[in-house]
Amino acid sequence: MGDLLGVAVLGAGHMGADHIRRLNSVVGGARVVAVADPDGERARDALAGIDGASVHTDWAAALDAPGVEAVLIASPGPAHEEALLAAFARGLPVLCEKPMSPDSTGALRVVEAEARLGHRLAQVGFMRRYDTEYTRLKSLLDGGSLGRPLMLHCTHRNVSSPGHFTSAMLINSSVSHEIDAARWLLGQELTAVTVLRPTSSSGAPEGLTDPQFALFETERGALVDVEIFVNCGFGYQVRCEAVCEAGSARIGEDGGMLVTGAGRAAHEVPQDYLVRFADAYDREVRSWVDATRAGRVTGPSTWDGYAASAVAEAGVRSLEKGGRVAVELAERPALFAQPGIANT
Known part of the structure; x- marks a missing residue:
C-alpha cells in the first residue's frame, strides 16, 4: 500500500458523509479515492473540497476504481451483504x-463466505467498543473488582426518528448497538429476548411503536434491559449501568457544557449520535486504517455482526408476536473461535 490508504466509501448520506470528512481530515493515513451513492449529486456534495476522488452511482464501479485498497460501507443495511461479498471477492479489507x-440468514452468508477465505477481511462498525466510557467500563468488569456482573440497565433515546423508521427498526437498527455492547461487556452470548410495548408516546409518528422495552437473557444468567425511545424530543442519550455482586458502575451521564443563569443551571444534551460518539467514531476508523495498513484485521467481526442480527431478529419476533423468544445461533466457524466477543 502507498503512504495513504485508498478508501472507497459506499453511501454518502448522514453517516457516509461524516466518514468521508473523517478519513480525509481527522484520522490520518488514508484518503478517499472513490464514493458511490445512487444520488450522484449527494456524493459530489460529500466530496466538496476533496480533490482526486471519483464519483459513482454504481457501488461495484467504486470498488473497481483506480487506487482503491479498502472499503468503508455506509450504505443502507439491505445493501451491505452484496457489497461485503463483492469486497471479499476482490480481497479488499x-x-x-x-x-x-x-x-x-444474510449475515450468516457473510460469515460463511469470510470463513471460506480462511482469514478475516471485515470489521463491523459497533463503535461503542471504542468509546472511552465504554472501554473503561469493560476494563472495570474484566478486572473483577466489583464481582460478577448480574444486570445491565441500558437507555437509548433519540430526539426523533427518520421518516422511514419502522417499529422493527427500533430493535434491529437502534438496539443492535446495545446487543453488541452487552455481548462485549459481559463476554456472553444473549440467549433469549422479550420485548414489551408501553403505551406509545404522543410524539411518535402514527403507527410507530415507540418507546419499547427489551429484556435479554445471557448464557450465564445475567439480565440486560434496554429502554429504546426514538422520539423523546429533547436530546440524544445513551446510558448503561452495570450492577455487580459487589458494586455498580454507570456511564453516559450528561457531561456537556454546564450553563448557569436566571437562577438555575443546566447541562447541554447532545442532539445527535455523531456528536455524542464523535470521539468513538474517530478512534474506530483510525484503528481500522492503522490495522489495514499493517495488513491486520481487528475489532468486531462478522460473527459479531451475525450474532447481533440473530438476537435482533428474535427481538422483532417478540415485538410482533409477544412473549419470550429464544435466540438460535449457528455453529461458530473456527475462524471466529477466537477472539469471539473480545475486541482484539
Missing part, C-alpha cells in the same frame, strides 16, 4: 457499518 445485514 472492509469496515461495514451496522447492521451488517438486517436478517440473520
Whole structure:
C-alpha cells in the first residue's frame, strides 16, 4: 500500500458523509479515492473540497476504481451483504457499518463466505467498543473488582426518528448497538429476548411503536434491559449501568457544557449520535486504517455482526408476536473461535 490508504466509501448520506470528512481530515493515513451513492449529486456534495476522488452511482464501479485498497460501507443495511461479498471477492479489507445485514440468514452468508477465505477481511462498525466510557467500563468488569456482573440497565433515546423508521427498526437498527455492547461487556452470548410495548408516546409518528422495552437473557444468567425511545424530543442519550455482586458502575451521564443563569443551571444534551460518539467514531476508523495498513484485521467481526442480527431478529419476533423468544445461533466457524466477543 502507498503512504495513504485508498478508501472507497459506499453511501454518502448522514453517516457516509461524516466518514468521508473523517478519513480525509481527522484520522490520518488514508484518503478517499472513490464514493458511490445512487444520488450522484449527494456524493459530489460529500466530496466538496476533496480533490482526486471519483464519483459513482454504481457501488461495484467504486470498488473497481483506480487506487482503491479498502472499503468503508455506509450504505443502507439491505445493501451491505452484496457489497461485503463483492469486497471479499476482490480481497479488499472492509469496515461495514451496522447492521451488517438486517436478517440473520444474510449475515450468516457473510460469515460463511469470510470463513471460506480462511482469514478475516471485515470489521463491523459497533463503535461503542471504542468509546472511552465504554472501554473503561469493560476494563472495570474484566478486572473483577466489583464481582460478577448480574444486570445491565441500558437507555437509548433519540430526539426523533427518520421518516422511514419502522417499529422493527427500533430493535434491529437502534438496539443492535446495545446487543453488541452487552455481548462485549459481559463476554456472553444473549440467549433469549422479550420485548414489551408501553403505551406509545404522543410524539411518535402514527403507527410507530415507540418507546419499547427489551429484556435479554445471557448464557450465564445475567439480565440486560434496554429502554429504546426514538422520539423523546429533547436530546440524544445513551446510558448503561452495570450492577455487580459487589458494586455498580454507570456511564453516559450528561457531561456537556454546564450553563448557569436566571437562577438555575443546566447541562447541554447532545442532539445527535455523531456528536455524542464523535470521539468513538474517530478512534474506530483510525484503528481500522492503522490495522489495514499493517495488513491486520481487528475489532468486531462478522460473527459479531451475525450474532447481533440473530438476537435482533428474535427481538422483532417478540415485538410482533409477544412473549419470550429464544435466540438460535449457528455453529461458530473456527475462524471466529477466537477472539469471539473480545475486541482484539
